Amino acid sequence: xxxxxxxxxxxxxxxxxxxxxxxxxxxxxxxxxxxxxxxxxxxxxxxxxxxxxxxxxxxxxxxxxxxxxxxxxxxxxxxxxxxxxxxxxxxxxxxxxxxxxxxxxxxxxxxxxxxxxxxxxxxxxx
Amino acid sequence: xxxxxxxxxxxxxxxxxxxxxxxxxxxxxxxxxxxxxxxxxxxxxxxxxxxxxxxxxxxxxxxxxxxxxxxxxxxxxxxxxxxxxxxxxxxxxxxxxxxxxxxxxxxxxxxxxxxxxxxxxxxxxxxxxxxxxxxxxxxxxxxxxxxxxxxxxxxxxxxxxxxxxxxxxxxxxxxxxxxxxxxxxxxxxxxxxxxxxxxxxxxxxxxxxxxxxxxxxxxxxxxxxxxxxxxxxxxxxxxxxxxxxxxxxxxxxxxxxxxxxxxxxxxxxxxxxxxxxxxxxxxxxxxxxxxxxxxxxxxxxxxxxxxxxxxxxxxxxxxxxxxxxxxxxxxxxxxxxxxxxxxxxxxxxxxxxxxxxxxxxxxxxxxxxxxxxxxxxxxxxxxxxxxxxxxxxxxxxxxxxxxxxxxxxxxxxxxxxxxxxxxxxxxxxxxxxxxxxxxxxxxxxxxxxxxxxxxxxxxxxxxxxxxxxxxxxxxxxxxxxxxxxxxxxxxxxxxxxxxxxxxxxxxxxxxxxxxxxxxxxxxxxxxxxxxxxxxxxxxxxxxxxxxxxxxxxxxxxxxxxxxxxxxxxxxxxxxxxxxxxxxxxxxxxxxxxxxxxxxxxxxxxxxxxxxxxxxxxxxxxxxxxxxxxxxxxxxxxxxxxxxxxxxxxxxxxxxxxxxxxxxxxxxxxxxxxxxxxxxxxxxxxxxxxxxxxxxxxxxxxxxxxxxxxxxxxxxxxxxxxxxxxxxxxxxxxxxxxxx
Numbered sequence: 001x002x003x004x005x006x007x008x009x010x011x012x013x014x015x016x017x018x019x020x021x022x023x024x025x026x027x028x029x030x031x032x033x034x035x036x037x038x039x040x041x042x043x044x045x046x047x048x049x050x051x052x053x054x055x056x057x058x059x060x061x062x063x064x065x066x067x068x069x070x071x072x073x074x075x076x077x078x079x080x081x082x083x084x085x086x087x088x089x090x091x092x093x094x095x096x097x098x099x100x101x102x103x104x105x106x107x108x109x110x111x112x113x114x115x116x117x118x119x120x121x122x123x124x125x126x
Numbered sequence: 127x128x129x130x131x132x133x134x135x136x137x138x139x140x141x142x143x144x145x146x147x148x149x150x151x152x153x154x155x156x157x158x159x160x161x162x163x164x165x166x167x168x169x170x171x172x173x174x175x176x177x178x179x180x181x182x183x184x185x186x187x188x189x190x191x192x193x194x195x196x197x198x199x200x201x202x203x204x205x206x207x208x209x210x211x212x213x214x215x216x217x218x219x220x221x222x223x224x225x226x227x228x229x230x231x232x233x234x235x236x237x238x239x240x241x242x243x244x245x246x247x248x249x250x251x252x253x254x255x256x257x258x259x260x261x262x263x264x265x266x267x268x269x270x271x272x273x274x275x276x277x278x279x280x281x282x283x284x285x286x287x288x289x290x291x292x293x294x295x296x297x298x299x300x301x302x303x304x305x306x307x308x309x310x311x312x313x314x315x316x317x318x319x320x321x322x323x324x325x326x327x328x329x330x331x332x333x334x335x336x337x338x339x340x341x342x343x344x345x346x347x348x349x350x351x352x353x354x355x356x357x358x359x360x361x362x363x364x365x366x367x368x369x370x371x372x373x374x375x376x377x378x379x380x381x382x383x384x385x386x387x388x389x390x391x392x393x394x395x396x397x398x399x400x401x402x403x404x405x406x407x408x409x410x411x412x413x414x415x416x417x418x419x420x421x422x423x424x425x426x427x428x429x430x431x432x433x434x435x436x437x438x439x440x441x442x443x444x445x446x447x448x449x450x451x452x453x454x455x456x457x458x459x460x461x462x463x464x465x466x467x468x469x470x471x472x473x474x475x476x477x478x479x480x481x482x483x484x485x486x487x488x489x490x491x492x493x494x495x496x497x498x499x500x501x502x503x504x505x506x507x508x509x510x511x512x513x514x515x516x517x518x519x520x521x522x523x524x525x526x527x528x529x530x531x532x533x534x535x536x537x538x539x540x541x542x543x544x545x546x547x548x549x550x551x552x553x554x555x556x557x558x559x560x561x562x563x564x565x566x567x568x569x570x571x572x573x574x575x576x577x578x579x580x581x582x583x584x585x586x587x588x589x590x591x592x593x594x595x596x597x598x599x600x601x602x603x604x605x606x607x608x609x610x611x612x613x614x615x616x617x618x619x620x621x622x623x624x625x626x627x628x629x630x631x632x633x634x635x636x637x638x639x640x641x642x643x644x645x646x647x648x649x650x651x652x653x654x655x656x657x658x659x660x661x662x663x664x665x666x667x668x669x670x671x672x673x674x675x676x677x678x679x680x681x682x683x684x685x686x687x688x689x690x691x692x693x694x695x696x697x698x699x700x701x702x703x704x705x706x707x708x709x710x711x712x713x714x715x716x717x718x719x720x721x722x723x724x725x726x727x728x729x730x731x732x733x734x735x736x737x738x739x740x741x742x743x744x745x746x747x748x749x750x751x752x753x754x755x756x757x758x759x760x761x762x763x764x765x766x767x768x769x770x771x772x773x774x775x776x777x778x779x780x781x782x783x784x785x786x787x788x789x790x791x792x793x794x795x796x797x798x799x800x801x802x803x804x805x806x807x808x809x810x811x812x813x814x815x816x817x818x819x820x821x822x823x824x825x826x827x828x829x830x831x832x833x834x835x836x837x838x839x840x841x842x843x844x845x846x847x848x849x850x851x852x853x854x855x856x857x858x859x860x861x862x863x864x865x
Binding site for chain 2: 018020021023024025027028031062090091092110111112113114115
């Protein structure tokens, strides 16, 4: 926990089209001491990144209307956003391989244990 | 001096002598008269000179009177060939004093003609002189006849037929080589014997009585007998007997010509047996088309018995519309032409039609003239049926290939010639007119990325001698399409691949379906994992609170967990329903109920799930329906949750129940985002979810409307949507009103 505590005040943006996912994620990460913001539409990511300036984006891969991989690629290609750590999450088994291709820093498969998620986030941030 | 009595005695004796002499003279006179008038020629010669001839002798020798003969040397009338014999005989006669047996000689008449005679000689005393009396019979005619017979017999010796010459007592006079061959006896064994002792005969045709009568009447008889040869072989003989007469018309014998017909009859019998036992109908007719033979198979094939049709016209078995055929047939036959395997139709007794193959040949008489035709008819109905069946099965295969859009191709690997059926051209979207089918051109049609796959599969098939099987992409004018190809490779005896025969079909649609299925599975698992992920996190959070002793939010978390479990359960139910629909196992438990009650209950149960929407119910007309209450509830829930989900800014939802003819119509109207016209048609399809980048995102499997449509369809109702983009949608379904 000390390691995690050291990462307190880091800002995490969660992007997922499912509110039932967003809610417990937000609760969890807030309780872990992160500053958290959430959005349900992928396209809003770019503006949100500018305003919120997250240290890490927890990005869902398959969302209605947009694709997390495309967003990831775009952010990593933009010099202004390429240093933001991106962790992709997906219920799709093949998404892990895709995450490497699109330049993501980490990947977590849904459903997950929250301890695994915290570990993936802290690993990626440190 | 002699005594008186003595004298008397002597005188009596003299008288007696005189009397005796007188009688003798009388006798002599009578005897002379008898001899003179005897029909047999009688002459007496003494010391080589004729001393007496009777009238018959004068006639025999062709003289006018006895003066022409008397006192002439006997040798003047004996043929020089016989002079020595006659001299010798005369000498013998004088010494033995006994008459001779009849001897054949030749005499020369006064007119110079030579005649054959039979002579009987006897020594007598004539006018006190030693003399010879001869009785002469003219045997010229008889002898000539017999000689002629013998001569003829020699001529006919060379004939193959047995020629037997017999005298009138049926004694064999001549027995030619043919007879030796036929009966086995040599001529010398049989000459002079009676034929019936040599080879007893039994009549097959004719009788002794008939033969005798016929010969007597006409001089000719024909018949048939059975006889046995020397070796005991049973013979059937055709006999032709002709009388031989002398110049006076007297029968002196007869000639029989005996022909062995044993083999001929047997082969005729065999031929008849073959014809009778043939499976083919064998019929013969004359040039007028009149039937004169009709075998068993013909009876069976056409249903007419031989008795019924013999003597009738062949037209009896020719269908009316084919009667012209017979004219052609007869014309060909008259020209001596054979007709082989002419396939046509003939008609049976019961009017049934028979497919036949005819072979027709001219029939000729002994002189080689065409007198009719023999016709062999084979029933080919079965073959035609099997030909037809084969054609039909080929047609079915062709149809199957066509309707399955399967193209067949044949690659001759020796000549490198490639043949395509129309479907292959269609699959590749190329025209027969412009596309030249070669392997090189074909390879150009393959999607370049898949070319190595093709080469690899071909190599494997040729090397391992396994069927070629491959799915690959091709380039067509309509873009990339998928094809599946299977082929067999044919190898020659050296193991060299010589031919490849294959079938190709377009599987783009199938590939698409496979892709849809895989997409669906992927989405379903994604959808299922989402509530699961949520549940797990709430449970983990709950755990953390337990550990930290902070249980203030646990009721909320438990409530959220229950929501997610319910969501999961609904998803699973939807998936199960789809599976039931697809396998036809969606069962309805119908009952009669008031539709308004169900709608009202549903609205009341859904209303609490939303705090921002107001659902109002307007019942124009209530009706009783016969339906599955749970399934209709499911449809209502789906339509109401959709209305809430897609309402956007519109807060009001209106539910109406109305009547339309014999149907009750339930409609749910929202004032939300609406649906584009082109999407309206597809929203009831399985897995269709309005997916618009501009749109807000909506979770879900996209199964709700599909399941709803299936449920309504099963109730013989209808479901539809009326919508305008941006103004909202009205989903309606109708159900038949219960009777």
